[in-house]
Amino acid sequence: MKTLKIMLKTFIILGIFTVISLTGLYLYAYFSPALDIKNTGQLYIYDDNGKQVFGNNNDDWVSISDISSNLINAVLSAEDKNFYKHNGFDYARIVKAMLTNIKNKDLSQGASTISQQYIKNLFLDFDKTWKRKIDEAFLTIKLETHYSKDEILEGYLNSINYGNGNYDIESASQFYFNKSAKDLNLEEALILAGIPKSPSNYNPISNYDAAIERAKLIGSLMLRNEYIDEDTYNNLFKEQIPIYGKHNENDLQMVMYYQDAVYEELYSLDEIPKSLIETGGLKVYTSFNKETQEAMETAIKNNMKETDLQVASIVIDPHTGNVLALSGGKDYAISQYNRATQAKRQVGSTIKPLLYYSALENGLVSSSTFLSEPTTFVFSSNQTYSPANFNSKYANKNITMAAAISYSDNIYAVKTHLFLGENTLVETAKRMGIKKELEAIPSLALGTCELSMLDYANAYTTLANGGYKKDISFITKVEDMEGNVLYEKKIEDDLVLNTNYTYILNEMMTSTYNSAFKDYSNPTVISLASKISRKYAMKTGSSGTDFWMIGYNPDILMLVWNGYDDNKELEVKDGQISKNIWVETVESALKDKEESWYQPTDNIVGVPLNAIDGSSNYSKENMYIFYYVKGSENTSQYVNLETEKATE
Numbered sequence: 001m002k003t004l005k006i007m008l009k010t011f012i013i014l015g016i017f018t019v020i021s022l023t024g025l026y027l028y029a030y031f032s033p034a035l036d037i038k039n040t041g042q043l044y045i046y047d048d049n050g051k052q053v054f055g056n057n058n059d060d061w062v063s064i065s066d067i068s069s070n071l072i073n074a075v076l077s078a079e080d081k082n083f084y085k086h087n088g089f090d091y092a093r094i095v096k097a098m099l100t101n102i103k104n105k106d107l108s109q110g111a112s113t114i115s116q117q118y119i120k121n122l123f124l125d126f127d128k129t130w131k132r133k134i135d136e137a138f139l140t141i142k143l144e145t146h147y148s149k150d151e152i153l154e155g156y157l158n159s160i161n162y163g164n165g166n167y168d169i170e171s172a173s174q175f176y177f178n179k180s181a182k183d184l185n186l187e188e189a190l191i192l193a194g195i196p197k198s199p200s201n202y203n204p205i206s207n208y209d210a211a212i213e214r215a216k217l218i219g220s221l222m223l224r225n226e227y228i229d230e231d232t233y234n235n236l237f238k239e240q241i242p243i244y245g246k247h248n249e250n251d252l253q254m255v256m257y258y259q260d261a262v263y264e265e266l267y268s269l270d271e272i273p274k275s276l277i278e279t280g281g282l283k284v285y286t287s288f289n290k291e292t293q294e295a296m297e298t299a300i301k302n303n304m305k306e307t308d309l310q311v312a313s314i315v316i317d318p319h320t321g322n323v324l325a326l327s328g329g330k331d332y333a334i335s336q337y338n339r340a341t342q343a344k345r346q347v348g349s350t351i352k353p354l355l356y357y358s359a360l361e362n363g364l365v366s367s368s369t370f371l372s373e374p375t376t377f378v379f380s381s382n383q384t385y386s387p388a389n390f391n392s393k394y395a396n397k398n399i400t401m402a403a404a405i406s407y408s409d410n411i412y413a414v415k416t417h418l419f420l421g422e423n424t425l426v427e428t429a430k431r432m433g434i435k436k437e438l439e440a441i442p443s444l445a446l447g448t449c450e451l452s453m454l455d456y457a458n459a460y461t462t463l464a465n466g467g468y469k470k471d472i473s474f475i476t477k478v479e480d481m482e483g484n485v486l487y488e489k490k491i492e493d494d495l496v497l498n499t500n501y502t503y504i505l506n507e508m509m510t511s512t513y514n515s516a517f518k519d520y521s522n523p524t525v526i527s528l529a530s531k532i533s534r535k536y537a538m539k540t541g542s543s544g545t546d547f548w549m550i551g552y553n554p555d556i557l558m559l560v561w562n563g564y565d566d567n568k569e570l571e572v573k574d575g576q577i578s579k580n581i582w583v584e585t586v587e588s589a590l591k592d593k594e595e596s597w598y599q600p601t602d603n604i605v606g607v608p609l610n611a612i613d614g615s616s617n618y619s620k621e622n623m624y625i626f627y628y629v630k631g632s633e634n635t636s637q638y639v640n641l642e643t644e645k646a647t648e
Helices: 002-031 069-079 091-104 114-123 130-146 149-157 169-177 186-197 208-224 230-234 255-268 274-279 290-303 348-361 401-407 410-420 422-432 442-446 453-464 499-513 526-531 572-589
Strands: 043-046 052-054 282-286 310-317 322-327 344-346 369-372 397-400 450-452 475-480 485-488 537-542 546-553 556-563 604-610 623-629 638-640 645-647
Touching: 052 255, 069 114, 069 149, 069 186, 069 208, 114 130, 114 149, 169 186, 186 208, 208 230, 255 274, 255 282, 255 290, 255 322, 255 475, 290 310, 290 322, 290 572, 310 453, 310 572, 348 401, 348 410, 348 422, 348 442, 348 453, 348 499, 348 537, 348 546, 369 401, 369 410, 397 401, 401 410, 401 499, 410 422, 410 442, 422 442, 422 453, 450 453, 453 499, 453 546, 453 556, 499 526, 499 537, 499 604, 499 623, 526 572, 537 572, 546 572, 556 572
Parallel strands: 043 282, 369 638
Antiparallel strands: 043 052, 282 475, 310 322, 310 556, 344 450, 369 397, 475 485, 537 546, 546 556, 604 623, 638 645
16 A cells, blocks of 8 residues: 555646646747758759759748648548647557567567658657657757647648658649649549658659559558448559659659769768768759750650660769769650669670770880781680670771771780780779779670770770779769868869870770771761761760760760660660760750860870771771870871780
8 A cells, every 4th residue: 555655646646747848848848949941951053053963952942831631631640640639759659669669579560650751851850769769859849839830730741751852842842743733633642642651662653553552551551440432442443643753844754863873972982971861951062964964865765766765874074073963864754764873784885995095005006907807716624715896897907996996896906915914904994983893804805895885985084084093973072061072073183094005095096987997897976976066986886785975075974785684685776866965965965165175195196097907008088097005107007806916
């Protein structure tokens, strides 16, 4: 009996203490300044001109009276059915969740109200610490003290993550269904109400079936809460729901691939806490150039109307390594798989410039010759390798390195690769910035390695910048909402290649569209010669399942890939698509810029020779200027690997 009295007194004292504490908290919250719920917790992404291109802003904020009652009722059913009855905390729900967690011996059940979730989204990280819980409780009280329930719900719906860069209900409605939030029907409202629980898992674009299952669950909660009747519930989702999947303000179908790449990079920055990314309150400045993106998308659409091929492309400023434009596929609304950053594809003959840079660095010159003919290479243990040229076309004579680039001659490439030693190309690729470890095998000279476009672009950015390696990035600066700089990209000049050899290589890569090389075969990009207004270094590549077109000058670098996700074999005619996309994009992007090219050092000399065999016996039609480092201009090597002899 005495023990019972003590327990009763303790309970009464604790109760009084709790009431006094809560009263004190509410009074303190009442006399504290109101929280700014319209300008906190947002994530803004800006282009290279400082104009906002992704993320929500106050222009998208809609009043609760302009939000469909279907959406409001769906959200209340899914997140907080007692929202209009509690003071920020649903105590009955808290007790129920605690009992469930004790019974299940885990912490799977939560009891956060909409008010608490709103506070987390605006001001707090998602760490499960006591300090965070106390902060959440106080800020929730402060929110409930200064704002009405309608204002809180309005703010919540205008600031949560609906996926695909949509952080408010209006932009989400426009993006997914091409209509205003006030016009959402029941099924559309159920889909949108289900996304915030897990924007990646319940995204109706990438995971339609999962999104519908989640929407049906919320529909059952609406039935239980008597927002809809049983007949309405039983007739939900009888037909496929059309998903729009576009941002109308720019009408770009592929721009979301760029945004996804920005988010991926943002999460990789050590300077930016992951919790801050989740809660928002960041200004992210990028190198996104809308005009270049538009030019690229237009070129892709114009050249891929009648094909099921997929595409990936990236446009980079060689001076900085900044990505100006990117596409990871034909249409983000259909497929969110980013082929520019995620896919690993064989790079084919586009690896040959890396090989020939290695050759220049190791004593060969632009007019060095190898015999181009059907060849079988024999290795130890009697292993053989018999590469073939495209369409089995061979010169059956000695050809220069410049000619080998022009025709993309496979025999010349493998002979060079073996002559240098297979590890040489591996080390050069690493030095140029390729992160993936390449295997030192004979076929590496023909690009049988699989690389992501973003990783591969590191090497070409180094070549396009005259030998200086640059960090490829999308983000230039990150600030908090007060303008404090949290991260800023530093442009560093890391010279990793010899500038003389990069100049010579870049000149040789103009042979791919130079008519002086018309002989037993045609230059691989001769079809673009009449479409270009200035000088570019260009290289194509193919693997049977992949087509690549890469080209650059000091102002721009662009890589384009075409192929099928299931590795279906390509037709020869498909190779022209990537070339056309490249030339139309680059020419449009540079149309208002002065022509520029790489400047040779005083150590470079040019000598006119026969383009094909490097001899002094040339005509007006086949004359080509070969460039050399001074002192090597009289070197003309014929290397006979079969007899392991080199003659000058």
